[in-house]
Amino acid sequence: MSLFSGMEKFGIKNVDDKKLYEKKEAPPEKKEEVVKKAPEEPExxxxxxxxxxxxxxxxQITSLTVKSAKLRLIGSDMDLRPKYQQMDPTKYDIxxxxxxxxxxxxxxxxxxxxxxxxxxxxxISKTFKYDDPHSTAYSYDEAITRYKIALSNAMVKNSKDSEKAYICLKMAWVIRGKSESLDSSMPNYKDALEECKVDEMGALKLAKDGFITARATEEFPLAGMDEPTVDYLISALCxxxxxxKTAAKLLSDIIVSKTANNRVKDRARDLMAKVKKMLEEEGEE
Ligand SMILES: [Zn+2]
Incomplete structure (x- = not known):
């Protein structure tokens, strides 16, 4: 299954996630914590x-934009996805x-x-068809579609790998947001959750591949991130x-780095503890 499946209905053809960086590999699985949301105020x-x-x-167009000053940051995921108390602003970043x-x-x-x-x-434009829903807030599916269209644009204009990887990363975050927002009492909850997982892993894999290539071929900063931050991010994606294994190598370099700041080093140490556990479990098998 392709992350781009269904793009034909927008008149966008010839996009295929396998061709994003001209590489191939199947996405493995991942465990994920479910985060509670408290949607008090309407989005x-x-x-x-x-x-x-x-x-x-x-x-002349309009795009829904987040009043970010109103949001309270409550934490972040391992791969640097920020989490806010009131809503998920990543939905609005396209x-x-x-x-x-x-x-x-x-x-x-x-x-x-x-x-x-x-x-x-x-x-794109010559065949593009899009029925603008004129939403007052984007649904997760609408937000994911916007990311897929942005990624299609990045592909046709041969954007830098770091730009494509960054769009893939944020798309993965939005898909994760969707999986967290699913109602566990709905009848097809398990299937819907599984579908989100597969899509999220696909997007994370594309992000990882893109950042690895970009790291070797582009000048820093990459998508606004310095080298230790990109290395940390790649480790988290791994x-x-x-x-x-790949994560352990990158993390040990960050921990001894002279240029990495303490915040990245602390994150790298925390992640390294997790990586060591994973490697031990691998060794036991
Ligand atoms: Zn236009």
Missing amino acids: ENFLFPKKYTCPVCSS VLCPRCGYANTPKNFPMVMQAHKKLIIDN VELDDP
Whole structure:
């Protein structure tokens, strides 16, 4: 199954996660803790429609944006996904033009080179179909679709691997958010949860592959992260994807690094404890 399956209905063809970095591998499993949410206030209260001019088709569009000052950070997952008390802001981190299908992160949305514009028009806009639901808050499925469209754009305009990997990482976070939001009393809960797991692992795997390539071929910072942070992130992705050996090597480098800050080192030490356990369990098998 492809992370991009179902993209045909938006008129986006020729995208395939197997081709994202031109590599192949099957995603392994992962355990995950379920986080309790306390949705007291409606999500709409934390959002406002931000105006943009689409740099590809010049349409005036709006994209729901989070009033981040209103949110309280309550922690983060191993792979640096931030968690907030009131809502999941990662759902809102893609701006999409519903007319032409151009989508990107809010920061990168306004910047499109002329050559890329042509690639987007030829490979996406010409066949793009999107029935804008005009939501007052994005559902998880809507948010995931926006990430898939952004990733399709990144593919057709040959974005840097770090950019593609970053979109995959955040898409995995949104899929995880969806799995946490599922109602355990619904009849097909187990199947829906399993489907989320498979998709999340697929996205994490793409993120890991992309960051590994980017680390070897691009200049730091990568997607705004310095080298120790990227190495930590790759380690965490390896742990999530059940590859403790690769994680152990990267983590030991961070722990003795002269440039890594204490926060990254502390995180690396915590993760190393977990990795050692995984390696011990592997040895016992
Ligand atoms: Zn547009």
